[in-house]
Amino acid sequence: MPKATKTNPNNAPTLTGAEILWATLVGEGVSTVFGYPGGAILPAYDALRKFPIHHVLVRHEQGAAHMADGYARASGKTGVCVATSGPGATNLVTGLATAMIDSIPVVAITGQVSSKVLGSDAFQEIDITGITLPITKHNFVATRAEDIAPMIREAFQIAQSGRPGPVLVDITKDAQQGSCVYDFEAVAPAPYRPHPMLRAETPEMVKAIELMRASTRPVILAGHGIIQSGAEREVIAFAERHNIPIATTLLGLGGIPASHPLSLGMMGMHGESWVNNAIQQSDLLLAFGMRFDDRVTGNLATYAPNAKKIHVEIDPSEINKNVKVDVALIGDLKEVLTTIAKILDERGEPRGVDVTKQWRDEIRAMKGDASVRDIINLPDNGHLYAAHVINDIWQEAKAAGRLDSTIIATDVGQHQMWEAQYFKHEATRTLITSGGLGTMGFALPAAIGAKIACPEKDVWVIAGDGGFQMTAAELSTIVQEGIHINIAVINNGFLGMVRQWQEAFYDKNYACSPILSPDFVILAGAHGIPGANVTKRAEVLPTVTKARTADTAFLINFAVEKEDGVYPMIAPGAALHEMVRRPNPLIETAED
Amino acid sequence: MLHTFIALVDNKPGVLTRIASLFRRLNINIASLTVGETERDDLSRMTIVCEAPENAAHRIRASLYKLEIVRDVDEVTRGEAVIRELALIKVAAGPPASSMSSRTHLFELANVFRARVVDLAPESLMLEMTGSASKIEGLLQVLAESHYKILEVSRTGRMAMRRGKHTSRVLKALGSKDHGDAEFPPLAADEALPNQFAEHDA
Numbered sequence: 004m005p006k007a008t009k010t011n012p013n014n015a016p017t018l019t020g021a022e023i024l025w026a027t028l029v030g031e032g033v034s035t036v037f038g039y040p041g042g043a044i045l046p047a048y049d050a051l052r053k054f055p056i057h058h059v060l061v062r063h064e065q066g067a068a069h070m071a072d073g074y075a076r077a078s079g080k081t082g083v084c085v086a087t088s089g090p091g092a093t094n095l096v097t098g099l100a101t102a103m104i105d106s107i108p109v110v111a112i113t114g115q116v117s118s119k120v121l122g123s124d125a126f127q128e129i130d131i132t133g134i135t136l137p138i139t140k141h142n143f144v145a146t147r148a149e150d151i152a153p154m155i156r157e158a159f160q161i162a163q164s165g166r167p168g169p170v171l172v173d174i175t176k177d178a179q180q181g182s183c184v185y186d187f188e189a190v191a192p193a194p195y196r197p198h199p200m201l202r203a204e205t206p207e208m209v210k211a212i213e214l215m216r217a218s219t220r221p222v223i224l225a226g227h228g229i230i231q232s233g234a235e236r237e238v239i240a241f242a243e244r245h246n247i248p249i250a251t252t253l254l255g256l257g258g259i260p261a262s263h264p265l266s267l268g269m270m271g272m273h274g275e276s277w278v279n280n281a282i283q284q285s286d287l288l289l290a291f292g293m294r295f296d297d298r299v300t301g302n303l304a305t306y307a308p309n310a311k312k313i314h315v316e317i318d319p320s321e322i323n324k325n326v327k328v329d330v331a332l333i334g335d336l337k338e339v340l341t342t343i344a345k346i347l348d349e350r351g352e353p354r355g356v357d358v359t360k361q362w363r364d365e366i367r368a369m370k371g372d373a374s375v376r377d378i379i380n381l382p383d384n385g386h387l388y389a390a391h392v393i394n395d396i397w398q399e400a401k402a403a404g405r406l407d408s409t410i411i412a413t414d415v416g417q418h419q420m421w422e423a424q425y426f427k428h429e430a431t432r433t434l435i436t437s438g439g440l441g442t443m444g445f446a447l448p449a450a451i452g453a454k455i456a457c458p459e460k461d462v463w464v465i466a467g468d469g470g471f472q473m474t475a476a477e478l479s480t481i482v483q484e485g486i487h488i489n490i491a492v493i494n495n496g497f498l499g500m501v502r503q504w505q506e507a508f509y510d511k512n513y514a515c516s517p518i519l520s521p522d523f524v525i526l527a528g529a530h531g532i533p534g535a536n537v538t539k540r541a542e543v544l545p546t547v548t549k550a551r552t553a554d555t556a557f558l559i560n561f562a563v564e565k566e567d568g569v570y571p572m573i574a575p576g577a578a579l580h581e582m583v584r585r586p587n588p589l590i591e592t593a594e595d
Numbered sequence: 596m597l598h599t600f601i602a603l604v605d606n607k608p609g610v611l612t613r614i615a616s617l618f619r620r621l622n623i624n625i626a627s628l629t630v631g632e633t634e635r636d637d638l639s640r641m642t643i644v645c646e647a648p649e650n651a652a653h654r655i656r657a658s659l660y661k662l663e664i665v666r667d668v669d670e671v672t673r674g675e676a677v678i679r680e681l682a683l684i685k686v687a688a689g690p691p692a693s694s695m696s697s698r699t700h701l702f703e704l705a706n707v708f709r710a711r712v713v714d715l716a717p718e719s720l721m722l723e724m725t726g727s728a729s730k731i732e733g734l735l736q737v738l739a740e741s742h743y744k745i746l747e748v749s750r751t752g753r754m755a756m757r758r759g760k761h762t763s764r765v766l767k768a769l770g771s772k773d774h775g776d777a778e779f780p781p782l783a784a785d786e787a788l789p790n791q792f793a794e795h796d797a
Contacts, residue, residue, distance in 0.1 A: 132609070133612070141662075199668075200656065318661070320657035322657070
């Protein structure tokens with residue numbers, strides 16, 4: 004929450020717009036921003052040195068947006084990125100869209116040409132508020148110095164409240180150069196207006212409790228909302244009280260410790276078979292802070308056909324969007340669960356009555372034929388599978404007692420799914436991944452943001468050879484910042500997930516999916532980052548330890564099996580239980 | 596079906612774009628949209644009529660509320676609200692000497708439909724009509740079927756206002772949302788006009 008400045012309201016100082024920008028950010032508790040200077044934002048950069056704000060110079064503004072995003076995901080605080088007008092602003096777009104669809108609080112500051120020439124196609128002028136309209140929660144244009152402080156403060160309130168999201172503030176050059184009286188307290192935004200359609204009322208909760216009582220085969224679907232709401236403990240307490248197994252979405256991973264006896268693991272397209280089967284055979288789904296994305300439901304017509312559905316969600320527009328629910332509790336998850344617990348206490352509900360034991364035994368029995376585990380049990384046959392690599396990164400962190408202090412930032416594709424399957428997250432906010440938008444190139448900059456937010460933690464980048472090349476320029480940012488990030492490039496010479504879809508759905512026509520990469524170890528070396536190539540399974544663990552204990556950033560290029568696939572897999576449009584299993588755990592490539 | 600939303604929004608630049616952009620994103624066609632001032636300087640009032648499935652109303656309302664510039668959203672049906680539209684219709688009508696009968700007939704038609712003649716030119720006349728959309732469509736169809744040449748039509752799109760709170764509550768208590776007009780004795784005279792066309796504007 005904002006700290007008050009010591010300014011006397013009757014004798015507030017007169018500052019320039021540029022100074023007001025930084026002063027307001029400091030007032031909002033910002034200590035780090037990620038940015039890139041340019042013409043229209045230069046007045047702001049000129050004033051930066053007067054304020055206790057650390058500026059991380061990125062190599063591309065997309066990186067700045069992803070870093071602010073990673074910073075927010077790791078810390079729960081609002082991330083801030085800064086760019087100039089025109090191309091600087093448009094380069095933020097992918098990052099803002101990533102934050103929007105995953106509901107991440109980010110405030111983006113962009114410079115803009117002087118208000119006198121707005122709309123004249125001036126040099127580096129672009130209508131960035133028009134462009135970002137659908138990919139921000141809200142945006143502002145400040146054309147006068149007086150606009151800056153109230154808009155920044157409102158931006159923070161909007162970004163953090165309700166369902167969080169990115170907010171952009173476009174500030175004209177003359178607004179930065181102008182000056183006015185600055186009083187942080189006087190420009191506090193109007194109190195937050197909750198969405199008027201929130202309605203988690205007692206009668207609805209009683210209905211939910213009745214559904215729960217009638218259920219013997221319940222499953223909790225835990226989404227990103229459990230982390231966003233800070234309701235991890237409440238969800239676990241709820242599950243333990245009623246003995247309900249918990250399946251998580253990709254963005255919910257880490258919210259529930261993987262080793263918790265009620266934790267099932269990830270659901271959906273590449274979820275483990277018993278998780279999806281449990282959902283399909285359930286008689287009650289309790290959806291907590293998740294939005295029934297197509298990647299977790301499969302074919303909607305056949306989704307959990309016998310289950311009643313209770314949806315606890317903060318965004319009313321998500322109710323009945325994809326899946327029709329029986330009870331909707333629209334509100335903050337933590338508050339809703341706390342209220343339900345109170346109602347149960349008041350009613351003297353019996354505790355410890357275990358009606359789901361048979362159900363949990365059934366699910367445990369289903370684990371027996373888990374195809375996803377096959378690869379772990381495979382003896383070392385000379386092949387290096389990505390699953391081995393990720394599993395070993397997990398084992399290494401676990402052995403070092405660093406599991407709760409290890410943040411993994413992934414890119415998008417096969418390695419992302421393998422990470423979700425084989426790295427067992429025990430602590431909240433330890434997985435940083437682009438879920439909704441699926442943004443390749445996300446991992447490296449997001450990891451930088453996460454490391455700066457949590458310098459005491461070990462941060463790993465797990466990226467494919469394709470996605471890593473999209474934002475590899477940020478290696479230089481790592482060196483300039485002098486931070487220690489471990490980078491694992493899962494290198495299979497393909498855009499792996501594209502190749503897998505081509506294999507499954509396009510007759511193995513590998514159109515444009517083989518990709519040439521530079522020698523990543525030499526590339527890292529050119530930046531002054533040491534690295535190593537790993538081609539054998541036995542080398543994985545020692546190299547991972549070497550990276551983790553190094554003094555500087557370290558890159559490992561894992562040359563893994565080229566034509567490996569992520570299994571199980573649900574084909575798009577298929578039912579959740581109709582998963583394609585691993586055809587054969589032994590995958591030989593043409594070179595063998 | 597047609598949904599009618601009344602939205603109170605901030606009176607600021609760019610608000611219309613945000614509303615329009617939302618409907619574009621949801622892939623919902625706006626049938627009509629009117630914007631104007633309200634009794635409060637800082638708020639504008641929009642009446643948005645859109646074609647969407649019946650069950651889409653909740654999501655549209657919820658999504659409208661997610662826009663920071665939206666203060667209030669109400670969805671109204673015909674029974675609960677007065678819904679009006681204004682139309683200007685320019686009809687070809689030659690000089691009196693050549694087609695006296697046609698002009699006289701037009702005046703009569705206008706009279707029956709409570710439309711006013713607001714402009715008279717040598718080759719045309721302009722009718723102004725306020726009423727429900729179906730009545731305006733009624734006039735247009737009668738003109739077309741009587742072989743008048745309609746030169747131009749300009750319609751404002753629907754504006755809506757919920758009826759007095761008390762009566763509206765009575766209406767709801769009676770559960771007669773759709774046939775509610777009979778519950779309001781002092782109807783405007785033009786409400787009672789005979790009309791062969793089904794009322795689709797609710």
